[in-house]
Amino acid sequence: MHAPMPVPSAWVTRWAPLMRPGGHVLDLACGSGRHLRWLAERGWQLTGVDRDEAAVAPLRNLPGVAEIIVADIEGGPWPLAGRRFDGIVVTNYLWRALLPCIEAALAAGGVLIYETFAVGNELFGKPSNPDFLLRPGELLSAFPGLRIVAYESGLEAAPDRVVQRLVAVAQADSHASAAGPEPSDPAAKIAAFGALRLQPSGKHP
Numbered sequence: 187m188h189a190p191m192p193v194p195s196a197w198v199t200r201w202a203p204l205m206r207p208g209g210h211v212l213d214l215a216c217g218s219g220r221h222l223r224w225l226a227e228r229g230w231q232l233t234g235v236d237r238d239e240a241a242v243a244p245l246r247n248l249p250g251v252a253e254i255i256v257a258d259i260e261g262g263p264w265p266l267a268g269r270r271f272d273g274i275v276v277t278n279y280l281w282r283a284l285l286p287c288i289e290a291a292l293a294a295g296g297v298l299i300y301e302t303f304a305v306g307n308e309l310f311g312k313p314s315n316p317d318f319l320l321r322p323g324e325l326l327s328a329f330p331g332l333r334i335v336a337y338e339s340g341l342e343a344a345p346d347r348v349v350q351r352l353v354a355v356a357q358a359d360s361h362a363s364a365a366g367p368e369p370s371d372p373a374a375k376i377a378a379f380g381a382l383r384l385q386p387s388g389k390h391p
Contacts, residue, residue: 194224195277197301201336201353202273204297205230209272210252212291215259215279219245226250230273235259235266259284266291276300280318289329292356298332299353300325304339306348325352332356 198221205211208229213222216234218241226232226248233253236242242254257265260281270293280302292298305321308314326337332354339350 191218191223192220194221195301197338197351197353198275198277198299199224201297201299202228202230202275204335204353204355205273206295209296211273211275212266212271214274214276214284214288216245217241219248221275221277222251223248225275233266233271271296273297273299276302278302280320282317285328289331289356292332294356295358296356297335297353298329298355301349301351304348304350306341310346310348319348320350323350325350328352329354 202225208231211225211230211232213219213225213232213234216222216236217238219234222232222234222245227250230250231252232250233255234242234245234251235255235257237256237258237260239256242256245251246254255265259265260283264284264287266287269291271291272293273296274288274292276288276299278301288298303313303319304324305316305319307319308316313319323339325339326334329352333356334352334354336353337351340348342349
């Protein structure tokens, strides 16, 4: 009997609609694919990257999964040089040297959804190494070329942990239509979220 797949992060499911429908999304450090599976089931085309071959092997033939890359992204070269994605999802992962690579891999109009542990988490468990914990407010300055749409920081429950999370959008390119945003432009979609106030961590519907 197989163990149930962990549910996707509420932060990811809440903000994923900003990404272009059917677009190409990168799930970085995807692990066993809880977000990759959820996104693929909803029509996005997924590239997953992780160093654990055993974890990603079951993902290779799933519908909507365009590509699985096994790579040591901390000790080896960045495997996605020159490539751009309509969305990038990163959860429970931090390697600061890769932050510029993540920003550069986002296509114009693309959406970054990021959520990981922050300083203070060491009081509750792993990770406790400061190399893997965001400093206070660090995500706010981690991607200087992106426009921040949403940000939260604080204590999350069940299990108790300290997190930061961010949604940011790459600026549309200079060739965008002067007649107004395309329906798939995240800037147009953000208006739909205008009445949705950020809630304290763990309080989203």
